[in-house]
Structures are given as C-alpha cells and as structure tokens.
Amino acid sequence: MSPEVSVWSRQILAVVRLELKKNFSFRRALPVYLLAALPLAIFAVHAISYARGWIRCEGSEDLTVFAGVFQLFVLRLVVFFGCVVVFLNLFRGEVVQKSLHYYFLAPMRREVLVVGKYLAGLLACGCVFAAGVALSYVILCWHLAQTPARELAGPAIHFVAAYAGVTVLACAGYGAVFLLLGMLFRNPIIPAVAVLVWESLIVFFPPLLKKISVIFYLESLCPVRVPFTGPGSLFAITANPTPAYLAAPGLMLLAIAVVAAAAVRIRRMEIGYGLE
Amino acid sequence: MNGANGIVFEDVSKFYGDVLGVNRVQLSIPPGITTLVGPNGSGKTTLMNLMTGLVQPSRGSVRVLGIPPSDPRRLFAVTGYCTQFDAFPRGLTGYDFIYLYLRLHAMGHAQAAQLTARALDRVNMAEAARHRIASYSKGMRQRIKLAQAIAHQPSVLVLDEPLNGLDPMARAEAIALFRALAGEGLYVIISSHILHEVDQVSDQVVMLSNGYVVAEGQIQAVRGEMHQEHPLQILVRCSQPGLLAANLFSQDHVSEVRMHHDRGGLLVSTRDPERFYALLGRMVLEGGIHLESVAPADEDALSVYEYLIGGGGGAA
Numbered sequence: 001m002s003p004e005v006s007v008w009s010r011q012i013l014a015v016v017r018l019e020l021k022k023n024f025s026f027r028r029a030l031p032v033y034l035l036a037a038l039p040l041a042i043f044a045v046h047a048i049s050y051a052r053g054w055i056r057c058e059g060s061e062d063l064t065v066f067a068g069v070f071q072l073f074v075l076r077l078v079v080f081f082g083c084v085v086v087f088l089n090l091f092r093g094e095v096v097q098k099s100l101h102y103y104f105l106a107p108m109r110r111e112v113l114v115v116g117k118y119l120a121g122l123l124a125c126g127c128v129f130a131a132g133v134a135l136s137y138v139i140l141c142w143h144l145a146q147t148p149a150r151e152l153a154g155p156a157i158h159f160v161a162a163y164a165g166v167t168v169l170a171c172a173g174y175g176a177v178f179l180l181l182g183m184l185f186r187n188p189i190i191p192a193v194a195v196l197v198w199e200s201l202i203v204f205f206p207p208l209l210k211k212i213s214v215i216f217y218l219e220s221l222c223p224v225r226v227p228f229t230g231p232g233s234l235f236a237i238t239a240n241p242t243p244a245y246l247a248a249p250g251l252m253l254l255a256i257a258v259v260a261a262a263a264v265r266i267r268r269m270e271i272g273y274g275l276e
Numbered sequence: 277m278n279g280a281n282g283i284v285f286e287d288v289s290k291f292y293g294d295v296l297g298v299n300r301v302q303l304s305i306p307p308g309i310t311t312l313v314g315p316n317g318s319g320k321t322t323l324m325n326l327m328t329g330l331v332q333p334s335r336g337s338v339r340v341l342g343i344p345p346s347d348p349r350r351l352f353a354v355t356g357y358c359t360q361f362d363a364f365p366r367g368l369t370g371y372d373f374i375y376l377y378l379r380l381h382a383m384g385h386a387q388a389a390q391l392t393a394r395a396l397d398r399v400n401m402a403e404a405a406r407h408r409i410a411s412y413s414k415g416m417r418q419r420i421k422l423a424q425a426i427a428h429q430p431s432v433l434v435l436d437e438p439l440n441g442l443d444p445m446a447r448a449e450a451i452a453l454f455r456a457l458a459g460e461g462l463y464v465i466i467s468s469h470i471l472h473e474v475d476q477v478s479d480q481v482v483m484l485s486n487g488y489v490v491a492e493g494q495i496q497a498v499r500g501e502m503h504q505e506h507p508l509q510i511l512v513r514c515s516q517p518g519l520l521a522a523n524l525f526s527q528d529h530v531s532e533v534r535m536h537h538d539r540g541g542l543l544v545s546t547r548d549p550e551r552f553y554a555l556l557g558r559m560v561l562e563g564g565i566h567l568e569s570v571a572p573a574d575e576d577a578l579s580v581y582e583y584l585i586g587g588g589g590g591a592a
Contacts (some may be wrong), residue, residue, distance in 0.1 A: 007349075007382045014379035021376065022365050098363035101330055102424075106380035107352035271330040272292070273361065 011108045015116025016123065019090070024124045032125070035082045036132035039074050043136045047143035059147025063156055066140050067224035070133065070163060075218055079129050079170045080196060086125050087178035088188050090117045091266075098273045111263040118179055118259050125171040130164040137163055159223040165248075166221045173214035173251050176258035183265050203228060207239035214254070217247040281341065282306055283327060283432065283463060288336035290322050296487040297322035301336070303482060303489060305465060309458045311474045312467040313577055314484035320467035321360060323484070324434050327465070328357045340432055341463075353381070356425035360436040360467075362417060364409045370396070370420045371405040374427050381428055395427035398453065414441035422450070432463040439473055451477055474577040481577055485585045499575045506583040507531045508549050509573040512556065513541035515566035523559055527552075543573060 001009070023029065043066070049055045094100035103113050137160045144153035177195060181188040202213045210216045219226075220241035228236050242250065283305040290297035298319040312320040325331040326338050329345030337344065343351045364373060374395055378388040396402045399419040404412065409420060418441045425433060435454075439447050454477060458464045468474055474481060474495075481498065483491040491498045499508065513536075514520055521533045521542055529552065532545035546552040553570075560567055574580075 010382040011380055014376070014382070017379065018365075018376045021372065022367055025367060028367060094365075097366065098361045099365045101357075101359055101361065102365065102377055103380070104330060104348075105328060105352055105355075105357050106377060107349050108380055108382075109348060268332075270332060271325065 008109070008112050011106075011112050012116040012119065015103075015113055016120040019117055019120030020124065023086070023089070023093075023120075029086075029124070029128075031085055032082050032128055035078050035085075036128045038078055038132075039069060039136040040132050040139070042069065042073075043139045043143070047139050047146075050143060051146060057143075057147055059144050059149030059152065062140060062144055062147070062149070063152060063224055064226065066137065067222060068226045070166075071219055071222060071226050074129075074133060074167070075170050075215060076196075076199060078132075079125070079167060080174055080199070082125055082129055083121075083171060083174035083178050084189075084192050086121045087118075087175045088182040088192065090121055090179055090182060092182040092188055095273065101271045104271060110266045110269070114179070114259060114263045114266050118175065118262075121175050121179065122168075122171055125175060126168040129171060130167045133167045134160050134164045162221070162223045166218055169221065169248060169251050170214065170218050172255045173218070176255040176262075177214070180258050180262045180265070183262055183269070203236050206237055210237075210239050211242075214251065217242055217251045217254075220244065220247040283341070283465070284339045285323070285326070286337050286339075288326060288333045288338055290326060290331060291334045297331070298326070298484075298487045298489075301489055303492065305463060305482070306480065307458070307461055307463050308479035309454055309464045309466060309477055310480040310482060311478040311577075312465065312482050312484060313469070313474055313581060315469055317486075318469075318484040319487040320469075320484055321436055322487075323482075324357065324359075324436050324465065324467060327434060328352075328355060330357075330359075353428070354430055355432040355434065356428065356430035357434040358421045358425035358436065358438055360440070362414070362441075364417070364420075367408065367410075369406055369408050370401055370412070370416075370423075373409060373420060374405075374424050377424060378427055391427050391429070395423040398426065399423040400449065415443055415446050418442055419446065419450075422453075426457070430462070433457060433465070435464070435466045437467055437469070439468070447473075478577070481580075483577075483581055483584060490584050491580070495577055495580060496575060499572075499580050502580070502583055503547050503549065506574075507545040507547045508575065509579075510544045510546065510549070510552065510570060511536060511541055511573040512544060512570050513568040515568075516563075517542045519563065520559065520565055523563070524555075527555065541568075 026033065046055075046057075050057045091100065094103070104110065138157070141153045141157045144150060144156065178188070178192065181191045181195075185191055199213055199215045202210050202216060216239075221244055225241075241247075285301045285303040288301040289299045301323065312323060314320055322331065326333055327340055327345065329348065329351065332345075340351060341354055343354070345351055368376070371392060375388050375392040378391055381388075383391070393402070396405045399422050401416065401419050401423055404416060409417060412420065418438065422435070422438060425435070438454075439450060442450055454464050454466065458479065466477060468477075478495065480493060481491070481495050482489055483498070512520065517535065517540075521535070524530050524533050524542075524544060529548035530544060530546050534543045536543055544552065556570065559565055
C-alpha cells in the first residue's frame with residue numbers, strides 16, 4: 001500500500017470513528033433503531049399471536065407475505081426513511097450545527113471526508129437495518145416451524161442472508177443519493193420526497209425509466225417475487241428483473257458514482273453558515 | 277520576505293454574490309502576533325477564511341508558508357484555526373473533541389493522546405476535559421476551541437476573536453499564551469474589533485474597513501506616517517505646565533497645546549515628535565521644569581483607527 005493510500009485509509013477510519021461517536025449513540029439514533037424494530041415488531045406480534053392461539057395461520061403464504069412486507073414496507077419506507085434521517089444529516093446536519101468547518105480544517109482531502117462519512121452512515125444503517133430484517137426473518141422461520149407448513153421453514157432460512165444483503169445494498173444506494181442531496185440542497189426534504197414519489201411510481205414506468213431507480217434493482221435481487229395486484233395493476237408495466245450478477249454490481253456502481261459526484265461537489269463547498 | 281516564509285495575499289478579492297467581502301488585498305504577514313483590526317463586517321473573518329480555504333477567493337491568490345489553501349494535507353499540518361463559531365460537534369467531551377480530530381491527521385493513538393493532554397494543559401482545561409462540551413461555560417468553550425487549534429503544534433495559528441467570552445483572568449492567560457506561542461516563532465494572526473486589546477497583544481496590525489486594508493505595520497510606524505495630517509498628541513505631566521505651554525506656543529511644529537482635564541499636565545499636538553522631544557529636553561535642563569511623565573496619548577490602535585476611518589464605525 002502506498003503511503004498516500006495508507007494515510008487516506010487511516011483518515012477514513014478516523015472519520016468513521018468520529019461519526020459513529022457523534023451520531024450513533026443509542027439516544028441520538030433512537031429514530032433509526034425504532035424504524036429498524038418495526039418489521040421485527042410486526043413478525044414478532046404475528047408469531048406470538050399464533051403461538052397463543054389468538055389467530056389462525058396455515059403458514060403457506062407467510063414467505064410471500066414476508067417478501068411483500070420486505071419490498072413494500074421495509075425497503076420503501078423503513079430503510080428509505082432511515083437513510084433519509086442518517087445520510088441527509090451527514091453534511092446538512094453539520095452545516096445546521098455549524099460544525100462542518102472542523103473537518104475542513106483537518107489535513108485531509110475533502111473527498112476522503114465524503115468517503116468516511118458515507119461509510120460511517122452505511123456501517124450504521126447497514127448493521128441496524130440488516131439486523132432488524134434478519135431477526136424478523138428468523139422469527140418468521142421459527143413461526144413457520146409451528147405451523148402446518150413447517151417443511152418450508154428449513155429451506156427458507158437460507159434466504160436470511162439474501163434479505164440482509166438486499167437491505168445493505170438498499171442502504172448503499174439510498175444512502176449515496178441522500179448524502180448528495182444533503183450537500184446540494186438547503187432544504188433536502190423536498191427532493192427526498194421527490195425521490196420517494198419516483199421510487200413509488202416506478203412500477204408504472206417503462207422499462208428504461210425503471211432502470212433509473214434503486215428499488216428496481218433491489219426487487220430484482222429479492223429471493224421471492226411479489227406479484228403486483230389491485231386496481232393499479234391495470235396500469236403497471238412489467239419488466240424483466242435484472243439478473244443478480246448485474247443488479248448487485250450495478251447498484252454498487254450507482255452508489256460509487258453518486259458518492260463521486262458528492263466528492264466533486266464538496267471540493268467547491270465553502271463555509272458560510274451565516275448565509276444558511 | 278519570500279512567499280514560502282510568510283502569509284501572502286496577492287491582489288485578493290472575495291465577493292459573496294454582490295456583497296463585498298474584501299477587495300484587492302495585497303498583504304504579507306510576518307512571524308509574531310499580527311492583529312486584524314476593524315469593526316464588524318470590515319472583512320477580518322473573510323481574510324482568515326481565505327487563508328484557511330474555508331472560502332475561495334473570487335480573484336487573486338493566497339499562500340500560507342508557500343502552501344495554497346487548495347492543498348489541505350500540507351496546509352493544515354502547519355495551520356490551526358480557532359474560528360468565531362461557538363459551535364461544536366454533538367455529544368463530545370472536551371477530550372474527545374481534541375483527540376478524535378487529531379486522529380484525522382492520521383496519527384496513532386499514543387501520539388494523539390499525548391498531544392491532546394499537552395494542549396489541554398496549555399489552556400488549563402485538563403480537569404474539565406472529561407465532561408461534555410455542552411456543559412461548558414462560554415469561557416471554557418473558547419479555551420477548548422483554542423486547545424483544539426493548537427493541539428497539532430501548528431506553525432501558523434489563526435484566531436478569530438479569541439478573547440470573546442473570557443473573563444479578565446482568562447484573557448490575561450490567553451494573551452500570555454499568544455505571546456508565548458509567538459515567542460516560539462509562530463505566526464499568530466488574531467482578529468479583534470476591541471481595539472484596546474490590540475495594543476496589549478500585537479506586534480503588527482492590519483487595519484480593515486469595508487473590505488479594504490487601510491493600513492498595516494507596527495502601530496507606532498503606522499501612527500508615524502500620519503503626523504502631518506494628524507499631529508501626534510503627547511501628554512506631558514510636569515511641575516509648571518503653564519510655563520511649558522508658554523514656551524511651546526511659539527514652535528512651528530506644535531499645532532495645539534491644551535491643559536489636561538485634571539490640570540496636572542499638558543496635551544501637546546506636534547507634527548515633528550523628534551524636534552518636540554529635543555526641545556522638551558532643553559527646556560527641562562534650562563528652565564528648571566520638573567518632569568513627571570511624557571507619553572504619547574494617541575499612539576494606540578483605537579486612535580489610529582479613528583484617524584484613518586473617521587470615528588471607527590463601531591470599533592470601540
């Protein structure tokens with residue numbers, strides 16, 4: 001490793017350490033932990049209700065239900081808003097608190113700061129949300145083992161890594177987008193809402209436009225497909241899912257490209273808190 | 277002085293949209309304590325931010341020890357900046373604040389811990405260092421910022437209104453620290469809009485008004501250049517002020533002689549201080565006047581600034 005790269009890697013680690021210390025204590029990151037606990041709560045309540053005999057469940061639909069909850073609720077809302085909270089604030093929060101200059105006055109390239117902050121956000125979100133999803137799935141499999149469809153539980157447990165992996169990729173994709181939005185806009189909530197609307201309506205868009213979204217690639221990677229039903233399905237346009245060997249690297253490339261754009265942006269950034 | 281050994285502004289202008297920050301600044305700052313003087317909005321902070329790359333010039337270039345602000349790796353290895361922002365990263369203790377930011381210098385734990393302890397000692401914050409910054413008083417926050425700025429032992433220290441919020445004892449300690457750092461060969465650049473502080477602290481002054489540098493240099497030298505337009509006022513306390521006044525009225529270089537308000541001395545305005553001091557010596561020897569004290573009455577930053585700007589515009 002060249003001395004320059006060695007310095008960069010140590011500085012990135014220092015940024016990650018500092019960000020985790022500042023932003024991810026239990027109290028400070030409570031909204032993120034609560035969001036991550038939501039799917040866990042849904043499946044825990046379902047499993048406990050069945051175990052206590054309060055509800056009837058055959059279990060045969062549960063894997064599809066989990067896939068639906070994961071794609072429509074966890075990816076589109078829980079991870080999305082978790083990334084909004086964490087990544088939008090990586091730079092915007094520091095500008096509001098007037099503390100960004102401490103980083104700018106350190107002897108490191110600003111690009112290194114962008115990478116360090118992104119990795120800190122990814123580490124925190126990835127761990128918290130992937131753990132939430134994995135635990136939810138383990139609870140589902142435990143519940144399945146109690147139902148008449150218990151033979152599904154054994155093979156299904158192998159999907160836990162896939163769901164956790166998709167969750168981490170979601171954090172990587174959405175995180176990069178919100179990191180950049182937090183640097184570009186004084187009030188990044190409006191563009192964040194625009195991203196939410198785009199990601200929600202993508203099902204109605206032609207295949208080419210679908211590819212300009214994070215959720216399209218994530219759904220391609222999910223181990224269980226969820227059919228789009230209801231009145232809206234009349235207007236839905238189906239597209240072939242991107243193969244996993246393209247979707248995963250494609251999403252990572254997208255994230256890298258967006259983080260690179262953020263790195264270009266930060267080079268021209270000036271400290272002018274009074275103007276914010 | 278060559279560019280590699282000083283802080284050099286070459287025809288630097290900075291505009292914030294249509295608003296002027298500083299204009300056509302041509303400046304070379306030597307080692308020692310240099311104070312940027314001027315009222316709020318005169319461009320002091322803009323100059324400091326330009327030096328440290330927090331803002332970029334609209335025109336011209338800045339070099340700090342020959343390093344451009346676009347090279348943060350080299351620049352901030354030798355520069356510390358204590359800004360005027362009374363804001364800190366959330367949730368950190370004083371120790372964390374210094375230690376964790378030192379780790380950004382790619383230092384190992386042992387070195388960062390040692391430098392942190394040294395910086396905390398230097399500003400008398402070792403005892404409070406394990407408490408959260410949020411619980412600190414204004415003076416403690418000011419000192420912990422100062423510690424953070426000096427922790428990596430920079431050669432250039434930039435301090436924006438560093439005495440704000442400090443009580444008299446802490447001010448005296450801070451000034452002593454600045455002097456000690458300047459004595460170690462550092463470039464210490466301080467901004468202040470409180471002009472009576474400037475005389476206590478500075479080796480050099482840079483006077484700013486509305487984004488322009490209106491004067492620079494040692495305060496006595498700047499004052500000396502103004503003798504024709506603004507004769508130097510000298511307060512002479514002596515046993516026979518009336519006799520002294522009668523003798524001074526006939527001198528062509530003396531433009532005004534006034535009795536001091538306590539009637540214990542004379543305020544003499546002269547365009548040629550050297551001739552005045554020579555004359556005074558002769559009068560003491562020949563006239564039997566007993567001198568108690570002789571001192572310039574307007575050779576300070578406040579007076580000079582008021583002469584230059586015409587009232588100070590808020591400088592006080």
